[in-house]
Amino acid sequence: MSTDLADAKHIPVLLEEVLAYLQVKEGGVYVDCTVGAGGHCYRIAEKVGSQGRVIGIDRDQEAIEVARKRLSRFLDRVELVRADFRDLRVVLDDKGVSKVDGFLFDLGVSSLQLDNAGRGFSYMHSGPLDMRMDQRLSVTAYDLVNQLPEDELARIIELYGEERWAKRIARQIALRRNRATIATTKDLVDIIKEAIPARARRRGPHPAKRTFQALRIAVNQELDAIPLGLQVAVRYLALGGRICVISFHSLEDRIVKRYFQELSRGAAVEPLPGLKMRMVTKKAIRPQELEAKVNPRARSARLRVIEKVEGF
Numbered sequence: 001m002s003t004d005l006a007d008a009k010h011i012p013v014l015l016e017e018v019l020a021y022l023q024v025k026e027g028g029v030y031v032d033c034t035v036g037a038g039g040h041c042y043r044i045a046e047k048v049g050s051q052g053r054v055i056g057i058d059r060d061q062e063a064i065e066v067a068r069k070r071l072s073r074f075l076d077r078v079e080l081v082r083a084d085f086r087d088l089r090v091v092l093d094d095k096g097v098s099k100v101d102g103f104l105f106d107l108g109v110s111s112l113q114l115d116n117a118g119r120g121f122s123y124m125h126s127g128p129l130d131m132r133m134d135q136r137l138s139v140t141a142y143d144l145v146n147q148l149p150e151d152e153l154a155r156i157i158e159l160y161g162e163e164r165w166a167k168r169i170a171r172q173i174a175l176r177r178n179r180a181t182i183a184t185t186k187d188l189v190d191i192i193k194e195a196i197p198a199r200a201r202r203r204g205p206h207p208a209k210r211t212f213q214a215l216r217i218a219v220n221q222e223l224d225a226i227p228l229g230l231q232v233a234v235r236y237l238a239l240g241g242r243i244c245v246i247s248f249h250s251l252e253d254r255i256v257k258r259y260f261q262e263l264s265r266g267a268a269v270e271p272l273p274g275l276k277m278r279m280v281t282k283k284a285i286r287p288q289e290l291e292a293k294v295n296p297r298a299r300s301a302r303l304r305v306i307e308k309v310e311g312f
C-alpha cells in the first residue's frame with residue numbers, strides 16, 4: 001500500500017453524536033461493523049479503556065491495514081477482522097463474544113476508497129471500473145457495465161440510483177459497448193453525460209452520482225447486508241445496549257428506519273422471546289451546519305439509534 005493511502009484522511013461523520021448515543025462505558029464490549037479508517041473506532045477504543053474490548057470489522061483489506069496503523073496504540077483492546085458484516089454472527093462466535101454493549105454501522109464507502117482512483121469508485125478521478133469493497137469478489141462494475149442486458153442495467157440504475165434517466169443511460173451504455181468495451185470511470189462518466197439532457201445536467205449533483213451509486217450497491221450487494229447485520233446485532237446486544245446506524249442515502253436509511261420501527265413495535269420478522277426495543281432517535285439525527293460545511297460527505301448523513309430495553 002502506498003504511503004499516500006496509509007496517510008489518507010477519512011473524517012468520521014457525526015462522531016460526537018455517535019459517542020454520545022453509544023454511551024461507551026469503561027470495560028464495555030463494542031463492535032464497529034464498518035471500521036474503515038478507524039476514526040470512530042479510535043474514540044470508542046479510547047473510552048472503553050484497557051479493560052474494554054472493541055471488534056472492528058471491514059470487508060476491505062486496505063481499510064483494515066489503515067485502521068491497524070491508526071489504532072496501533074489500542075491493539076491491546078481492539079481486534080480487527082476482515083469480514084462482511086452480513087457474517088456478523090460468525091465473527092462474534094469466532095471471537096467468543098456473546099454480549100455486546102453497542103454496535104456501530106457507518107454504511108457506504110469511505111474517503112479512502114473514493115479518493116483512490118485505482119478502486120474505481122469515483123466519478124471525479126479516472127480509474128478502472130472496479131468498485132469492489134472486497135477485492136476478492138469476482139464481479140466488478142466493468143462486468144456489469146459491459147455484460148448486463150440493457151434492461152437489467154436500466155433496472156439497477158433506476159432502483160439503486162433512483163435515477164430518472166436510467167433508461168437513457170442504459171441505452172447509451174449498450175450503444176457504446178457495441179463499439180468498444182467501456183473500461184474506465186471516465187468513459188462511463190462521458191457516456192452518462194451524453195445520455196442525460198443538457199438542461200437536466202445543469203441542476204443538482206454531478207450527473208454520474210446516481211449511476212455510480214447504483215453500480216456500487218449492485219457490485220457489493222450493499223442493501224442485502226444491512227438487515228442481515230442488524231438482525232444479528234439485535235440478538236447479541238446486551239440489555240441497555242444500543243445500535244447506531246449512519247446511512248448516506250434514502251435507500252439505506254429506509255431499510256434502517258423500517259427495521260427499527262418494526263423492532264420498536266415488537267413486529268420484527270424474526271422476534272426474540274421477550275424482546276423489547278426502544279427507538280432512541282425519534283427522527284434521524286443530521287449533522288450540524290458546521291460539520292456539513294467542513295466535511296461535504298457528512299451532508300447526507302443520518303444517524304438512527306435503537307436500544308434493547310427488555311430481553312435476554
Ligand SMILES: C[S@@+](CC[C@H](N)C(=O)[O-])C[C@H]1O[C@@H](n2cnc3c(N)ncnc32)[C@H](O)[C@@H]1O
Nearest residue numbers: 012034036037038039040058059084085106110
Ligand atoms: C463510511 S466508511 C466507515 C468509516 C469509519 N467509521 C471511520 O471513521 O473511518 C464505511 C466502511 O464500511 C465498509 N463496509 C461497507 N459495507 C460493509 C459490509 N457489508 N461489511 C463490512 N464492511 C463494510 C467499507 O469498506 C468502508 O470501509
